[in-house]
Amino acid sequence: MEGYEMEPMDQILIKAQTLIEALPYIQKFNKKKVVVKYGGSAMLDADLQLNVIKDVALLKLIGMQPIIVHGGGKEISKWVSLLGHESKFVEGFRVTDEETMEVAEMVLGKVNKGLVQMIEQLGVKAVGISGKDGATLKVEKKYVSGQDIGYVGNITEVNTELINTLIDNNFVPVIAPIGLDDDFHAYNINADDAACAVASAIGAEKLAFLTDIEGVYTDPTDKNTLISVLTLDKADELIQDGFIGGGMLPKLKNCIDAVRNGVSRVHILDGRMEHCLLLEFFTNRGIGTAIINNESILFEHEKVQ
Numbered sequence: 001m002e003g004y005e006m007e008p009m010d011q012i013l014i015k016a017q018t019l020i021e022a023l024p025y026i027q028k029f030n031k032k033k034v035v036v037k038y039g040g041s042a043m044l045d046a047d048l049q050l051n052v053i054k055d056v057a058l059l060k061l062i063g064m065q066p067i068i069v070h071g072g073g074k075e076i077s078k079w080v081s082l083l084g085h086e087s088k089f090v091e092g093f094r095v096t097d098e099e100t101m102e103v104a105e106m107v108l109g110k111v112n113k114g115l116v117q118m119i120e121q122l123g124v125k126a127v128g129i130s131g132k133d134g135a136t137l138k139v140e141k142k143y144v145s146g147q148d149i150g151y152v153g154n155i156t157e158v159n160t161e162l163i164n165t166l167i168d169n170n171f172v173p174v175i176a177p178i179g180l181d182d183d184f185h186a187y188n189i190n191a192d193d194a195a196c197a198v199a200s201a202i203g204a205e206k207l208a209f210l211t212d213i214e215g216v217y218t219d220p221t222d223k224n225t226l227i228s229v230l231t232l233d234k235a236d237e238l239i240q241d242g243f244i245g246g247g248m249l250p251k252l253k254n255c256i257d258a259v260r261n262g263v264s265r266v267h268i269l270d271g272r273m274e275h276c277l278l279l280e281f282f283t284n285r286g287i288g289t290a291i292i293n294n295e296s297i298l299f300e301h302e303k304v305q
């Protein structure tokens with residue numbers, strides 16, 4: 001046919017093999033809740049964002065129940081700076097006064113609806129909420145190393161009613177990390193904390209953190225030290241021995257908490273890598289770092305270390 005180039009047969013076969021390879025994973029995760037934490041610099045590029053959202057849409061369309069918990073810290077910092085202020089963090093948590101809270105809420109609201117728009121455009125139903133809606137995320141003030149850093153919340157309770165209602169009605173819930181305290185004041189929540197609390201509360205099968213590094217390293221400057229599978233004991237050991245720093249420290253602590261709270265599989269993935277979610281969920285490659293219970297049964301690809 002003129003203007004139509006036939007795809008070579010071997011490439012067509014590779015595609016078929018990829019689909020067959022995905023079959024056991026599609027069966028395993030059918031109807032299972034999976035939480036995707038999307039944040040960091042992996043959120044900044046529009047093309048990458050669309051790829052991530054396409055992956056989530058696909059997860060939904062083949063029968064899984066994805067929930068997105070998103071961040072937007074870089075975008076909040078941009079707007080704080082445009083207003084002539086400087087962002088301050090204590091151990092990775094943003095110091096949040098009244099004005100910063102207002103900015104955070106506006107920015108996270110915009111990010112939230114942007115993600116919903118993309119999912120809807122792909123023909124999948126989505127609803128964006130913050131932890132205020134249905135009092136989904138209840139918090140108390142968080143003290144970081146004894147310091148009061150303003151309206152930063154520690155999650156005390158996840159009310160799963162609204163999330164489950166959305167899932168049961170075929171919507172992908174998209175959750176912004178804002179909570180309410182007992183006086184109904186708004187609080188800013190670190191998105192990793194929110195993802196971990198949501199995944200534990202709804203009994204998620206899997207929690208995937210999309211971040212801006214390939215996974216956990218014993219030495220982040222040496223690409224050969226990427227760890228594919230990390231048991232809880234080993235993760236505790238790495239933290240105690242000072243191998244984990246920066247934003248990875250609270251992230252890994254959240255991963256440990258999630259596994260201890262019954263989430264079977266917790267993954268740290270490189271959100272800058274195209275279709276990292278699909279590669280992790282549906283192929284034997286096993287990318288990023290999996291944090292697992294000491295007694296977890298490994299998939300075949302995870303045994304090959």
Ligand SMILES: Nc1ncnc2c1ncn2[C@@H]1O[C@H](COP(=O)(O)OP(=O)(O)O)[C@@H](O)[C@H]1O
Pocket residue numbers: 039040041042192210211212213215216217218219220243244245246247248249251
């Ligand atoms: N051992 C380690 N392995 C991987 N990353 C590490 C490690 N120690 C520190 N880091 C840092 O943690 C960062 C990831 O955390 P963070 O920037 O907070 O992610 P996000 O913004 O996606 O939530 C990495 O970019 C890296 O610089």
Ligand SMILES: CC(=O)N[C@@H](CCC(=O)OP(=O)(O)O)C(=O)O
Pocket residue numbers: 038039040041070071072073074076092093094104152153177188189190191192
């Ligand atoms: C208390 C606190 O630090 N809240 C975070 C919420 C957003 C976030 O966590 O975004 P990322 O996941 O993209 O970093 C903040 O204000 O930056």
